[in-house]
Amino acid sequence: MPSRALDEATPIPESRIAHFDHEADVVIAGLGCAGACAAIEAAAAGTDTLIVEQAAGGGGTSANSGGLLYLGGGTPLQKALGFEDDPESMFAYLMAACGPGADEALVGPYCEHSVEHFHWLAGLGLPFKEAFFPDSHEPPGDESLTHSGSEEAWPFCEIARPAPRGHCASVVGPKGPLLMQTLLAAVERARARVQVGVRARALVLGEDGSAIGLVARHRGEDIAIRARRGVVLTAGGFIHNAEMLARYAPALTRCRYKVGTAGDDGSGIRMAAAAGAATLRMDAGDITLPLFPPVSLKEAVLVNRFGQRFVNEDAYMGRTGELALLRQEGQVYAIVDEPGFVRPENAPTEVAATGDTWGELESELGFAPGSLAATMELYNHHARGGSDPVFHKQPRHVRPLERPPFGALDLRAETTWYAAFTLGGLWIDAEGSVQTPTGEPIPGLFAAGRTTSGVAKQGYSSGLSLGDGSFFGRRAGRAAARTRG
């Protein structure tokens, strides 16, 4: 994936624009999930809406994704499948799981209006099937509901009543394409205009500092686009801008699989920050270990380079990945015994060491004598009684590892493929208004999706990017349509 340099994003004063090449009420930069939802709502509000997209067509990273949307609070699908949920439980979970520093101002409305958001998505034609997938990741089949975070795992299960909140379109395989086909069809029905091959690169600011348009690259030339009402930045994150990643989120540079498209080059963040917008938590990212689906990991024992456990292995894969990379230097292994070797899910993982005793295994791994043995003896001691009082893995995943040969699956960042995308970005309020460092909205400027720091300030659960991108994308589109109206 190519990485763009930090191209020029300094805002351009209105006085320097000789003429505007295009004009619309609401101008949106980027046509992924957030941009499509912004466009649908802005157009529904009766405004002339123009979306510019740098790629040859709409879809972006959303179309390449698994397609989960984190929704809850008692959606029709949750109810039909017998799961109790309410906005308070959803809020309690997200405030605990999306921190430190999860923003009540975003998480609150996101939970309170999640059922309405479900109905809106269903109303666009997104097909949901009343079928539940019990493993906690994207359903490989056509089920539409699954656990997509650490809801059932310690400590979150003690903080909020667990409920599955990963909702997705009913289709076999990845659900991102159908999600975006549905949203793009709605964009078209709404008569929002789309111009592809146009890359927004800088804001145009009025004399009072408000955003009144964009300058964009089109066929190698700058063009100017006036926004009579508002500008919405939904241009993705910056996982594919190597320079920004090294500068702002150096830990993520170690993840070899960078989840996104070439459009995730940070352009939306740069152009707003250069105009005085505040950025938040630019170091943050979603990080997952190179084991997918991660089912088998739950029965293994994850250890760091000191031979210690560091997480309950049944936590959401984004949590194990985050803790592995950010807290254990990405130096981790999954310890298995004989049955663990034959699980097909583990097949792509290299075996870093094997041994008939813990001593042999720790020696082959270069661990200190007795270190891994002490960990495994403690784990097995409690596992024989069916519990994990140290890290609180749920009893159904606890099994003593005592059938040699033992093995250590290599899950180190430098030798395997950690997957990551960025979570840091612009500070928005609940209406999608982009904020200055003093917490004032920049007039006329809105944003959503991974161009912003959203619901997940650091901790992640699957479906939160499409979830908050679509939710705050809608709000940004509506707010932009109201501006200067």
Next chain:
Amino acid sequence: MPSRALDEATPIPESRIAHFDHEADVVIAGLGCAGACAAIEAAAAGTDTLIVEQAAGGGGTSANSGGLLYLGGGTPLQKALGFEDDPESMFAYLMAACGPGADEALVGPYCEHSVEHFHWLAGLGLPFKEAFFPDSHEPPGDESLTHSGSEEAWPFCEIARPAPRGHCASVVGPKGPLLMQTLLAAVERARARVQVGVRARALVLGEDGSAIGLVARHRGEDIAIRARRGVVLTAGGFIHNAEMLARYAPALTRCRYKVGTAGDDGSGIRMAAAAGAATLRMDAGDITLPLFPPVSLKEAVLVNRFGQRFVNEDAYMGRTGELALLRQEGQVYAIVDEPGFVRPENAPTEVAATGDTWGELESELGFAPGSLAATMELYNHHARGGSDPVFHKQPRHVRPLERPPFGALDLRAETTWYAAFTLGGLWIDAEGSVQTPTGEPIPGLFAAGRTTSGVAKQGYSSGLSLGDGSFFGRRAGRAAARTRG
């Protein structure tokens, strides 16, 4: 300490300033160590220099500090005391210890010119005594050299040849006051003008976006100050702005001792970011445990809430603190045996639990059965042989803990006094130029000290704030003096 709200920092266009109340070639906001050094150099370059300081006098947090300056590469003091050092070793240590993401563009010149910087400070009259303090913290006596980081601790001792680099003025007790007295006297000799009780709050921008002055509060009124050449922001960090701290560095809110003065309210960062400056690593901070001097900790065993060790206890106190808060949720204890109870340094610490066996201790702490026992048995097993092959504590600090009663000293963030200040701030280049998100300098705008993200991007060693504040403060002052010259 009072905390200021996010007061208005939006930049003001030159066209809106009816008249400037004051004027100088170089205008500096904040008279701590960085501002003083900027002023001395700007004035030495022949410019009319004006410093505005919000407090009733100069000094700031620097005057309240321990007064260590991180210098090296073979200073006269290092040589006289028999310590070998060179810029390459200093660079290797800092690049490893100040990350992730330490910036070669800053660390490089900081190391290369450190000896020159020592001579400059000595030339201002800062008294250095050829005496070495062997424990690694601020000398309580009048010694001028000490270890002030993790140079001798694993893994850094394997990365770079260790050398003591904590330099300080020779005076009994804290050295910050003498450092600032010396610098303020030099400011006066240089005939830089100082106005106290004046708080810079926003930049004035010329039509081309360059910084041409400041608006500041003085006796409840806004005044405008023109900078004919450049503006230098040396206004401290933001540890005393509760709203910014919660927004940008939520983990630090848990540190009950916030190291700084009321001036550390983020005003310098806010006014530049509102004008389109990039901020870096705003979540970062220096964090220390509530044990000072931390000597006794080296013989103890630090454990997390799972009863596991997580660091070599002889690491620099800012490293143990950072790992405790950011990686162990601030849920840590120091395990001691009978001799550990009587060390006077431990006196201020509460005893969370005692017991005659590890089982008793872990039970009283609410740890899982066998967890602390497994840790201590492994530690003692190796300690009897004089080594720590798991976490690599230096042998001279390794002693088995086997004389009951055993105790757990409470080092939890919520019940004790972690100390912290912020490390995040403006992105500067090696000349102190403030950068936009695209890596371009904002003309006329410079910064240094904790208003910037400096040498320590996250990992800290004592003396780096006065060190990089004075070093890049000088460069910012010289660069401002050259601007539009």
